[in-house]
Amino acid sequence: MSIAREIRPAISLVVLFTLLTGFILPEAFTGAVQLALPSQANGSLLTLNGQVVGSAIIGQNFTSAKYFQPRPSALTGTDAKGNNINTPYDASESGASNMGPASASLLQSVQQRVASYQKAFGPGPVPADAATASGSGLDPDISRANALRQAPAVAAARHLDPAKVMNLVNQMAHRSFLGVVGTDHVNVLKLNLALDALSAR
Numbered sequence: 001m002s003i004a005r006e007i008r009p010a011i012s013l014v015v016l017f018t019l020l021t022g023f024i025l026p027e028a029f030t031g032a033v034q035l036a037l038p039s040q041a042n043g044s045l046l047t048l049n050g051q052v053v054g055s056a057i058i059g060q061n062f063t064s065a066k067y068f069q070p071r072p073s074a075l076t077g078t079d080a081k082g083n084n085i086n087t088p089y090d091a092s093e094s095g096a097s098n099m100g101p102a103s104a105s106l107l108q109s110v111q112q113r114v115a116s117y118q119k120a121f122g123p124g125p126v127p128a129d130a131a132t133a134s135g136s137g138l139d140p141d142i143s144r145a146n147a148l149r150q151a152p153a154v155a156a157a158r159h160l161d162p163a164k165v166m167n168l169v170n171q172m173a174h175r176s177f178l179g180v181v182g183t184d185h186v187n188v189l190k191l192n193l194a195l196d197a198l199s200a201r
Helices: 002-036 104-121 144-158 162-172 188-200
Strands: 045-048 051-055 076-078 084-086 141-143 185-187
Touching: 045 188, 051 188, 104 144, 141 144, 144 162, 144 185, 144 188, 162 185, 162 188, 185 188
Parallel strands: none
Antiparallel strands: 045 051, 076 084, 141 185
């Protein structure tokens, strides 16, 4: 009888806190965020003609010359063990290569990216974010410098005035805070959707 009396409060507390922290609080937070930030709570999805075309916070693998190219994904190329991987922007496999700055594989990957970039967009300096992958492998943004560097080639592929495409990049760029915190950057999916709309006009 005394054992049951001692166990009953413990069981009651387990049930109470399970209900509170396992159901009530998560549902309350979810409801509050759905009301305050519905787009972000549902994955920052972007739609076109009523169809979901992607998320503003997960990169996509654009390969056509008519589109701006994203930052390289760490989920392509060769990993630290020499294995080939080719699942760019796969959110289920998010992660970096974990290669150090002295890695021969990393150096080779960067050199290949620089060569491919210059072949696609012409000789000259290559922005750092065009040669290196992000830590997540899912980066949805590129630097404004990277987008402006790509703009003439994209305009040529679409037979558009380069000045109009560069103006679109500048219009859609998010500026660094106070000019010192962060970098000027552009969301690639949003930019490409706007580019399609510009071409349609």
